[in-house]
Amino acid sequence: xxxxxxxxxxxxxxxxxxxxxxxxxxxxxxxxxxxxxxxxxxxxxxxxxxxxxxxxxxxxxxxxxxxxxxxxxxxxxxxxxxxxxxxxxxxxxxxxxxxxxxxxxxxxxxxxxxxxxxxxxxxxxxxxxxxxxxxxxxxxxxxxxxxxxxxxxxxxxxxxxxxxxxxxxxxxxxxxxxxxxxxxx
Numbered sequence: 001x002x003x004x005x006x007x008x009x010x011x012x013x014x015x016x017x018x019x020x021x022x023x024x025x026x027x028x029x030x031x032x033x034x035x036x037x038x039x040x041x042x043x044x045x046x047x048x049x050x051x052x053x054x055x056x057x058x059x060x061x062x063x064x065x066x067x068x069x070x071x072x073x074x075x076x077x078x079x080x081x082x083x084x085x086x087x088x089x090x091x092x093x094x095x096x097x098x099x100x101x102x103x104x105x106x107x108x109x110x111x112x113x114x115x116x117x118x119x120x121x122x123x124x125x126x127x128x129x130x131x132x133x134x135x136x137x138x139x140x141x142x143x144x145x146x147x148x149x150x151x152x153x154x155x156x157x158x159x160x161x162x163x164x165x166x167x168x169x170x171x172x173x174x175x176x177x178x179x180x181x182x183x184x185x
Contacts, residue, residue: 013180016171017155020076023068024147030057031143034111035136043129045122054115061108067177069101072150075173076158083161091157093149100146107139 011018034057037050046054077094084091114132118124124132162170175181 013171013175014168016071016076016167016174017158019171019174020068020071021151021155023064023071024151026060027065027068027143028147030060031136031140033057034115035133035140038129038133038136043118043124043126043132046118051119054119058112058115062112065108067174070177071170071174073098073101075170079166079170080154080158080161083166087161091154093154097146097149097154100142104139104142104146107135107142111135111139 010022013019033053037046037054041050077091077098080091080094111132114124114128114135117128118132158167
């Protein structure tokens with residue numbers, strides 16, 4: 001399965017934690033692309049290559065990124081909370097991560113609006129271009145901390161807390177969320 005950046009993920013739905021981490025690399029890549037375009041063009045008219053790159057990144061954040069959030073908040077995190085509770089523990093990091101998701105949504109909406117205005121109008125006024133760069137810097141900072149916690153702490157903890165069957169269920173739900181149907185086990 002090729003992703004929008006033109007390379008296959010390193011993991012499949014049978015390795016949902018790895019697949020979620022692969023998605024983080026795409027998030028980082030698309031965000032870096034938006035930052036680069038914003039910094040290089042600074043509101044001036046985009047050439048077709050830059051405009052297409054922006055469209056692809058915006059499409060990713062509008063469609064694939066919400067599925068990733070749902071993978072975590074609807075499939076992975078509830079199972080982790082249940083498993084931790086059964087052991088008399090709490091997964092406090094999950095609350096912060098869910099809060100990060102909530103914080104990212106309006107930032108993405110503002111970034112999307114500004115880039116779509118830029119694409120539609122052919123340029124972006126200097127004050128709005130500066131606003132866009134500020135929003136992207138905020139998103140980049142948010143994602144750096146968020147992704148680090150998930151990759152370094154949460155996903156390894158999930159691998160310890162959850163059984164193979166539970167991880168398989170997470171992967172099956174991720175597959176279904178993408179309309180790919182169920183895989184026989």
